[in-house]
Amino acid sequence: MGNAFFKASGLNVKYGDIQVLWDVSFEAEKGEIIALVGSNGAGKSTSVKTVAGLIRHTSGTILFDEKEIPGGNARAAIDAGIILVPEGRQLFPQMTVYENLEMGACSKTAESRKKETLEKVFDWFPKLKERKNQMAGTLSGGEQQMVAFSRGMMGLPRMLIMDEPSLGLAPNIVDDIFRIARQVAEETGLTILLVEQDVRKALRLANRGYVLENGVVNITGTAEELSNNEEVKKAYLGF
Amino acid sequence: MDVGILVQALVNGIMIGGIYAMVGMSLNMIFGVMKITNFCQGEIVMVSMYITYLLYTYLGLDPFLAIPLVALIMFAFGAMLQSLLINRSIKEDGDQNVLFLTCCLGIFLTNTALLLFSSNYRTVESIFSNQVMKVFGMNISLPRFVSFLLLCLATVLIFLMLKHTKLGKQIRATSQNPTGAQVTGIKTKFIYTCTYGIGAAIAGIAGACLMSFYYVYPSVGNVYGTRSFIVVTMGGLGNVWGAFSGGFVLGILETVGSTIVGAAFKDTLVFVVFILILVIKENLNIKRKRG
Ligand SMILES: Nc1ncnc2c1ncn2[C@@H]1O[C@H](COP(=O)(O)OP(=O)(O)O)[C@@H](O)[C@H]1O
Ligand SMILES: [Mg+2]
Secondary structure: OOOOOEEEEEEEEEEOOEEEEEEEEEEEOOOOEEEEEOOOOOOHHHHHHHHOOOOOOOEEEEEEOOEEOOOOOHHHHHHHOEEEEOOOOOOOOOOEHHHHHHHHOOOHHHHHOHHHHHHHHHHHOHHHHHOOOOEHHHOOHHHHHHHHHHHHHHOOOOEEEEEOOOOOOOHHHHHHHHHHHHHHHHHHOOEEEEEEOOHHHHHHHOOEEEEEEOOEEEEEEEHHHHHHOHHHHHHHHOO | OOHHHHHHHHHHHHHHHHHHHHHHHHHHHHHHHHOOOOOOHHHHHHHHHHHHHHHHHHHOOOHHHHHHHHHHHHHHHHHHHHHHHHHHHOOOOOOHHHHHHHHHHHHHHHHHHHHHHOOOOEOOOOOOOOOEEEEOOEEEEHHHHHHHHHHHHHHHHHHHHHHHOHHHHHHHHHHHOHHHHHHOOOOHHHHHHHHHHHHHHHHHHHHHHHHOOOOEOHHHHHHHHHHHHHHHHHHOOOOHHHHHHHHHHHHHHHHHHHHHHOHHHHHHHHHHHHHHHHHHHHHHHHHHHHO
């Protein structure tokens, strides 16, 4: 059996002496949209930060398109095509929307195709075009999330990771972003890894999911399987 | 008191304020981006003054002409300090390490200078040295005036660099959100090294200008170290424009103050006003939080 396009296996991660991820594994095929769900503090952000090279794992491997991604090297992950849209958006508040987007086009290829990508982004979100000279810190939460998503897309990802994009946002804005994400995934084979606390929201976009509890992956399955799983229903869907 | 003397003091204050503003700005830039308080900024000024002195003594270079070279050497010196020492001492939890390290570096640099150059005052000559311009009956020292103009020019260039160049944008991005910087692929360690280098280069430009009308000795850094802290505290830590205006306020306070209370008391006056500003600012902050 060949390896999946993206495959994180047996990730162990510690903060100081405290271990928060225990043999966490998840994988995705090219163009697939998968979700990582679980309650607050389960280790979702830690998992994706590890994949994106912001945190170093103590053991385990991250394979992406047949290549191993080294731990703790954000730039290496980005150059390989893995881009994280982090929790809390992490924009540059005193830079304009345009400058924020510009910063996303970091690798040589991304920089050389900056203009095209920017046009696409403004097509998706005409509001950002209107506000391109406004400071990012003065935007509404929804608009900031659009900038964060777009800044990620400016880097021409082959796998986009979104950490809790829906947190504190109106559903219609989230739907907009999800619709565009799905469209790009279908058109270009972009792989998407979505992190959500809200299982219901996550399964609106994802084809398949992993449930993380206290740093361990306990349940996994297709969107349908997860929505029908008794444990998931009880713990996360409020039945 | 004669108004003419006060106006003269005011002009002198603005000119020396330019130096303070520059050193304060360099300190603030390092703080703004790296969130570390650099306790050896004054000593970095001292190093740049000795470099200017050496370039003059061995190559006959005029201190003003030496500015680009001094800035370059200081950039390399700062970048080296940062990548070899400071970067390795930064821990996630608090910055006591960096605090001690930069304090010790200051002492180390002062004593190294003492060893190499003894405690004698060293001076250099510029083509402008000891020349005075007469404007509206005021005597304006030419080297101070030229320094002031050059510092203004350097400041404008630094702002343009931060605003428009790729490196400048990456520096601003890193200072505003290090996590955001990392996820957009900015090599934050490299940015920290560059920023410290640029901070040292700015201090170096101020140092080279200073040499055209002032002398250097091993502990001269104290003068500029403490003053840059006053400037930065008045203007707001991390606020580059604040540091800039703070520099002028301090310069004016010193020169106008010393014509009123006498030169012997000028430092006392400066520190009394500084303490008052701190107390008033803190009280305003508390009121704002309560209100
Ligand atoms: N920087 C950190 N230092 C120490 N512990 C952390 C840090 N970040 C997260 N943790 C801990 O790791 C666990 C997992 O956190 P996180 O990955 O943020 O969870 P999630 O994203 O699922 O809410 C939590 O117990 C949290 O308290
Ligand atoms: Mg999280």
